[in-house]
Amino acid sequence: MKIQSNSYLFIKLLTLHSLLVLSTSQDFDFFYLVQQWPGSYCDSKQGCCYPSTGKPTSDFGVHGLWPNRKDGSYPSSCNSSNPFDASKISDLTGRMQSEWPTLSCPSNNGLTFWGHEWNKHGTCSESVLNQHDYFATTLSLKKKLNLLKALTTAGIKPNGQKYSLSSITTAIKQASGYTPWIECNNDSSKNSQLYQIYVCVDSSASGFIECPVFPKGSCGSSIEFPSF
Numbered sequence: 638m639k640i641q642s643n644s645y646l647f648i649k650l651l652t653l654h655s656l657l658v659l660s661t662s663q664d665f666d667f668f669y670l671v672q673q674w675p676g677s678y679c680d681s682k683q684g685c686c687y688p689s690t691g692k693p694t695s696d697f698g699v700h701g702l703w704p705n706r707k708d709g710s711y712p713s714s715c716n717s718s719n720p721f722d723a724s725k726i727s728d729l730t731g732r733m734q735s736e737w738p739t740l741s742c743p744s745n746n747g748l749t750f751w752g753h754e755w756n757k758h759g760t761c762s763e764s765v766l767n768q769h770d771y772f773a774t775t776l777s778l779k780k781k782l783n784l785l786k787a788l789t790t791a792g793i794k795p796n797g798q799k800y801s802l803s804s805i806t807t808a809i810k811q812a813s814g815y816t817p818w819i820e821c822n823n824d825s826s827k828n829s830q831l832y833q834i835y836v837c838v839d840s841s842a843s844g845f846i847e848c849p850v851f852p853k854g855s856c857g858s859s860i861e862f863p864s865f
């Protein structure tokens with residue numbers, strides 16, 4: 638009797654332990670793939686610096702792939718024992734420089750930006766994507782989407798003109814099949830402009846899904862799309 642209840646307790650503890658391990662190894666429900674328009678990053682109060690490799694092309698650049706929870710919260714900086722190691726993505730450097738360019742000042746080669754993204758966000762999805770695959774998968778998801786083409790096909794061009802939020806959302810939904818979320822910032826004269834585009838990716842990072850929840854915030858009713 639005594640032995641029986643002890644082993645019962647032991648099994649319960651084991652089960653509890655594996656549940657805890659499972660829940661800490663994947664403490665998120667989906668990802669946001671976030672891309673930024675360089676013209677809007679630069680055309681703001683803070684300004685920008687081109688990377689040491691030169692001015693990026695006139696295209697959306699990756700900001701990051703961010704694990705998120707259905708309740709809108711997100712895990713952050715999950716494993717300081719696995720810091721960013723540039724040697725793990727040396728095969729991706731050329732693509733990183735063109736698709737994931739840094740715009741922060743002072744001018745630099747991008748390693749600080751990529752390291753920040755891995756340390757803050759990537760370490761929270763380690764159970765799904767190791768360091769190399771976190772960056773490689775993000776690059777291939779970006780390639781599948783082609784946001785600039787989706788917008789220009791609908792007549793929405795980076796020419797300094799203003800567009801409605803619904804026309805931007807609709808253009809991306811038509812091209813990709815999924816509803817994006819649009820984040821705006823302000824230019825130095827307080828015009829609302831198209832800053833970042835969020836789409837959602839399933840928790841195994843295999844493809845796009847409708848977003849379980851959108852971030853908070855809103856754009857002005859008419860949104861400038863600055864040139865770059």
Ligand SMILES: *[C@@H]1O[C@H](CO)[C@@H](O)[C@H](O)[C@H]1NC(C)=O
Pocket residue numbers: 661662716718719763764
């Ligand atoms: C954190 O990183 C270390 C070193 O790579 C690894 O051994 C460990 O399993 C990681 N922890 C989690 C929770 O993924």
Ligand SMILES: *[C@@H]1O[C@H](CO)[C@@H](O)[C@H](O)[C@H]1NC(C)=O
Pocket residue numbers: 821822823827
């Ligand atoms: C942009 O400017 C407006 C008006 O001053 C302000 O209410 C809003 O918070 C600003 N938006 C951002 C993203 O800074």
